[in-house]
Amino acid sequence: MLQLIGKRLAQLVPTLFFVSVLIFSLQHLMPGDPALVMAGEERDPVVIEQIRKQYGLDQPIPVQYAMWIGKVLAGDLGESMRLKVPVSELVAQKLPVTIQLAVMAMLIALVLGVATGVLSAVKRNSAWDWVVNVVGLAGISTPNFWLGIMMILLFAVHLGWLPASGYVSPFEDLQRSLATTIMPAFVLGTAIAGVIMRHTRSAMIQALDSDYVRTARAKGLSERTVVWKHAMRNALTPVITLGALEFGTLLSGAVLTEQIFSIPGFGKLIVDAVFNRDYAVVQGVVLVTATTYIVLNLLADIGYILANPRLRS
Amino acid sequence: MSEAPILSVEDLAVGFTGPDGRRTRAVDGVSFSVAPGRTLGIVGESGCGKSVTSLAVMGLLPRTGTSVTGRVLFDGRDLLTESERTLRDLRGDRLAMIFQEPMTSLNPSYTIGDQIVEAIVRHRAVGKREAAERAVEMLARVRIPEPARRFHDYPHRLSGGMRQRVMIAMALACEPRLLIADEPTTALDVTIQAQILDLMRALREETGTAVVLITHDLGVVAEVCDDVAVMYAGQVVERAPVEELFRFPQHPYTVGLLGSLPRFDRARGRLAAIEGTVPDMSRPPAGCRFAARCPFRITRCETMPDLVEIGGDRATRCWRAPLEELAA
Numbered sequence: 001m002l003q004l005i006g007k008r009l010a011q012l013v014p015t016l017f018f019v020s021v022l023i024f025s026l027q028h029l030m031p032g033d034p035a036l037v038m039a040g041e042e043r044d045p046v047v048i049e050q051i052r053k054q055y056g057l058d059q060p061i062p063v064q065y066a067m068w069i070g071k072v073l074a075g076d077l078g079e080s081m082r083l084k085v086p087v088s089e090l091v092a093q094k095l096p097v098t099i100q101l102a103v104m105a106m107l108i109a110l111v112l113g114v115a116t117g118v119l120s121a122v123k124r125n126s127a128w129d130w131v132v133n134v135v136g137l138a139g140i141s142t143p144n145f146w147l148g149i150m151m152i153l154l155f156a157v158h159l160g161w162l163p164a165s166g167y168v169s170p171f172e173d174l175q176r177s178l179a180t181t182i183m184p185a186f187v188l189g190t191a192i193a194g195v196i197m198r199h200t201r202s203a204m205i206q207a208l209d210s211d212y213v214r215t216a217r218a219k220g221l222s223e224r225t226v227v228w229k230h231a232m233r234n235a236l237t238p239v240i241t242l243g244a245l246e247f248g249t250l251l252s253g254a255v256l257t258e259q260i261f262s263i264p265g266f267g268k269l270i271v272d273a274v275f276n277r278d279y280a281v282v283q284g285v286v287l288v289t290a291t292t293y294i295v296l297n298l299l300a301d302i303g304y305i306l307a308n309p310r311l312r313s
Numbered sequence: 314m315s316e317a318p319i320l321s322v323e324d325l326a327v328g329f330t331g332p333d334g335r336r337t338r339a340v341d342g343v344s345f346s347v348a349p350g351r352t353l354g355i356v357g358e359s360g361c362g363k364s365v366t367s368l369a370v371m372g373l374l375p376r377t378g379t380s381v382t383g384r385v386l387f388d389g390r391d392l393l394t395e396s397e398r399t400l401r402d403l404r405g406d407r408l409a410m411i412f413q414e415p416m417t418s419l420n421p422s423y424t425i426g427d428q429i430v431e432a433i434v435r436h437r438a439v440g441k442r443e444a445a446e447r448a449v450e451m452l453a454r455v456r457i458p459e460p461a462r463r464f465h466d467y468p469h470r471l472s473g474g475m476r477q478r479v480m481i482a483m484a485l486a487c488e489p490r491l492l493i494a495d496e497p498t499t500a501l502d503v504t505i506q507a508q509i510l511d512l513m514r515a516l517r518e519e520t521g522t523a524v525v526l527i528t529h530d531l532g533v534v535a536e537v538c539d540d541v542a543v544m545y546a547g548q549v550v551e552r553a554p555v556e557e558l559f560r561f562p563q564h565p566y567t568v569g570l571l572g573s574l575p576r577f578d579r580a581r582g583r584l585a586a587i588e589g590t591v592p593d594m595s596r597p598p599a600g601c602r603f604a605a606r607c608p609f610r611i612t613r614c615e616t617m618p619d620l621v622e623i624g625g626d627r628a629t630r631c632w633r634a635p636l637e638e639l640a641a
Contacts, residue, residue, distance in 0.1 A: 212420040219432040220405035233422040309467035
């Protein structure tokens, strides 16, 4: 098992290298000259030239890459040209916000998705199954921003139960923190819950039709043990992988949702950075996101190995 | 039969309604019984209703779209009228079953020890430790080498034959009074088949468990069964003690089945096959179901014959029985 995990870890290196090259080169394909943007109104060629020199923009691209990756490896993601703040500081500020949102959304998605998926597999072809599938499909296909706006209208504007926007850190005030994040987390979670529900349902149906479930019933086990122990354990492995991937997607910035609820997270950070051609921030954020995504993928693989005795030994 | 039967199935009928509303009678008019310590073979080709019959006895058929009628008397009570709760208490305890597919019948995510312990803890008032001791003892009884070590193995570490032994250990862990074995050796190599059959025979002698052995293999029947019920198109067509059946088959279908066995003492030639195919069970013929393929067919066969006792613990569903006079 350790060998298998080691192998997956070794695969990380070329993947991350490739991702870094990609991020770096895409950046240079974007139209617009950052030196010009930074110079602002002042179009003095001397100033522009000085800016180029200061940020190494006058060097050949491979050299620029080498300079950049060298610093990244040392933990220095560069400095925001606009905010004059180290990118790592921005990341440290915004990432926890997005992580909180993603964890809450994932919890909502897992609880809703797995529970409804299992029940609809157990009661397949019943009215319940039908309702769950329709609602699930609606959850998948409803645009996040629309659901978000509707929730703000209902819970913030009409009922006044929740704040419409903003964010409070859970370390400051847990209750208010939950109040500000529950709506965006719900919006993000329901979309994923639909996907998880459908995967859980089909995996459970397969498991419930399997020979080992028949054996479990032949042992006289209660239907609850049969479903939640024997079938579930095997049906959940694909759901683990799916959950990890979806979690990665959540972390890469719930761009629209964060905009709507004015949550100062990763999504908002990257949108602002792209519009302002803040190279260093875009590179840093995308790199952190990609790395997180790849690491989560690895964790999903390890989880899969742990859940599967055939791979464990 | 000397002793009162532990299981007696009377006029069992099972119908399925498909999602398209089409009804199929998978089984009807199935009657047989088996006494403690004896082995009854149920033989027939694929799709004749053997497995459905066994699942109906166990109460393991899906409940939606299925209708089951008749009587299944187990130890004096009719299982078809018992609650699901009572059936669950019986299953795995006094009523056990092993299946055709040892490769997929064990849960891949739990150790074989866990899976046997689960059955014991479910039905006996014992702790996990005691149940584990019992499970190791059962693994030893089904001749699994190094049972205490194997206890911790996951199913994928075991071969098909070993997995079937585990299934047998699990089924017998609570000393059932009846064991239903649905094609237990079909998926195994011939040498392993013989070992498993030997094991089942030995365990039956040790425990006095009644066995219902479902198979399509007449060789297996000759090997281990005391009595045989032959099924065709959802019905029992003949019932007899095993030697009698092989010596004097009393139903044309049985004659055909025996004729299709390869034999070394006859000249090599084409194996005798039964002409024609099994009837469509969503529209079964009104008369004898074998009539269309029967060489002894007469006009009377257009009405359905009953399964009638013909003496010597035998019964057949044929207007023309006894068949000896027709042989010439």
